Amino acid sequence: MAEVENRLEGQVTVYSVPGCPHCQHAKNTLKKLGLPVCDVNVNQHPDIRGRIKELTGRSTVPQIFFNGVHVGGNDDLQNLAPDELERLIHMVQSQPLPSDALPLPKEDDTDITAKEEGEFKCERDAFADIVEEFKSSGQIGTHWRGLKVYRNSFTGEQLLNWLVKEKGVDTEKAGEIAQGLKDRKHFNCIVGKGLESSTLLRLLEHEPCAALNTGQMAACSPIKASELSELLRNLILKLYSDHLSADGKTVDYKAMSRSPSFEHYCELAVQLQRVELLSLSREEKLAFFINIYNALVIHGNLRIGFPKNVWQRYRFFNYVSYMIGGEVFTLQDIENGVLRGNRKGVAQLLRPFSKSDPRLQVALPDAEPLIHFALNCGAKSCPPIKTYTPEGIDGQLRTAAEAFLENDDGCMVDTEKGEVKLSQIFKWYKADFGGTDETLLNWVLNHMGESPKKSSLQRILSAGNVKVGYIPYDWTNNGTE
Structure with missing residues (x-):
């Protein structure tokens, strides 16, 4: 050329x-x-x-x-x-x-651009200063309950006494402040409930977990969950795009991890610690957790590297996590626990959440099959990445499914052989598509856009005796060496 x-x-x-x-x-x-x-x-x-x-x-x-x-x-x-x-x-x-x-955007579409750049103004939480003072008060230490030790903990009595003594408030006001701290998820109850004197409490930033967004306090006033996930996803998408090679084949993840924009992303991810999840609608949950899953995959790859074999992949998806709303969610927890209605995932013997797990309250009541075309696991055979919003989420997911099925990596139809080859995604999660070859193929047909491929599929389905095969999955990543 x-x-x-x-x-x-x-x-x-x-x-x-x-x-x-x-x-x-x-x-x-x-x-x-x-x-x-x-x-x-x-x-x-x-x-x-x-x-x-x-x-x-x-x-x-x-x-x-x-x-x-x-x-x-x-x-x-x-x-x-x-x-x-x-x-x-x-x-x-x-x-x-x-x-x-052609349809082109209006010249004054600046508000959308600002959102895509990850613009976020932190308004300091009203209780942040109290938490900082309490951290340096010497009240936080090690406590025993029977034979079990709880490090970086404090009792409800310690907190209330400190508020009375150091903040000069009466007992009733101290109780109100402590309740405010609890309601805003500045700490978790690790033994007991409420704020009784014997209850053991721990600040979220001190939770002994490997979540990638812990280790510091979320000091900003809580931002709406769907807005925060959209900001995070857009910011990491821009980072991904900025470090994509000219031919689109490789990403310089090492350079991305050194970028000031990635530091900004990590600071923003800390704010997930205290978002409110229980009030989210179905549409808000879908958009929020899909965006967070896709961002967390890239964050995990940048921090601990790409999984290179079956064991590393199992560990990656069961280990890489964020603290969200005071609870830890791994990639498996998000996909199979929340978005698939607490179903067992690939190679899982148990459901992600037990009946007493507080995260079960966040799970969708049923599996949503369309999420499989929105989640990007970091491998070359995964669906493409984008950002989702609660408004029109079902339409966005259906569009993602159509786009996935248009591509030969997702679906191939051979009319001469009477054979349909599908992505391994359909094999792994066949239960989400009805559980049989017949229900699976009908689901695929009903979610295809009008195209020659759809017409071919209709013809071989009408003829009967369709053979179903699966396309080998490409687990390699597109990072530079």
Whole structure:
């Protein structure tokens, strides 16, 4: 492909999402050609995503247009015949972009951009100063209950007496302040309940867990859970995009881990410690936990490295965690405990949450099959990453499923052999799709966009005796050595 030297009247429009390897490769190819690119992030503009689906019949990104002519995705761009590419370039050189050719964002869409950049202003929590003073008071220490030792703990009596003595308040006011600290999740009750004198308490930052967002106090006033997860996911998506290679094939995770923006992400993740989860609606839970899962995978990869074998993967998904709302959630807890309605995951003998586990209150009542096309585990065969919002979450998840099934990594149909090959995801979680080949294939058919592939699937299903196979899963990561 030769570089374009003449001044161009039109433009090439690329509809993409941050962190998309195929999008990055396409934009880099166009840049080398000297073509002016209008890059539209469809994560920010769901209405535009819908219009692009109408225009192209596709849910995947990128979708590339030369002026108003649809070229297709990255593979279509790379495989253009030289004479066809020359014709398209000449059109963009000589013809301006028609004013009504394509849906484009409004120029004043600055509020969405700010949210994507991870903008967050911390308002210090009203109780943060009291917690800081209490930490340096000498009240926190080691306590025994029978033969068990509890480090970095304190009793309800210690807290109340300290408030009376050091803050100069009466007993009733001390009780109100202590209750306020408890309600705002500054500490957990580790032995006993309430604020009785014998109750043992521990500050969240002192919890003896390996959660990646502990070790310091969440000093900001609690932010709404869905807003915080969206900020975190957008920020780490931008980091991912900023460190993606020009061809979209590799990510420089080492450079990402040294980025000041990653430090900002880690500071923001600390605020998850005290978010309120019990009041979340189903839609808010879906968006929140999908975004957090995807962000946590990248955070875990940056902190402890990529799992390279079956044992390391098992440990990774059962170990990498965040403290959220005062409780620790691993990747397995989020996927199988919360989003799959507390079902056993792959190679799990027990359900993630017991009947007495407080995290069970957060779990969805039933498994949501569509989450499997939104969760990105960090491997090359995982679905692409994006950000989800509570508003229209079901539509967003259905779009993700359509895009996954459009790709041959998700579904292949061979009409001659009467065979359908599916991603291993469908094999591992077959119970979520009805449990049988018949219910699974009907689910796939009902969640495909209108396409030749869907028509082919309809034909072989009508013929009967369909063979179902599964595509090998690529567990390799895309990090640079």
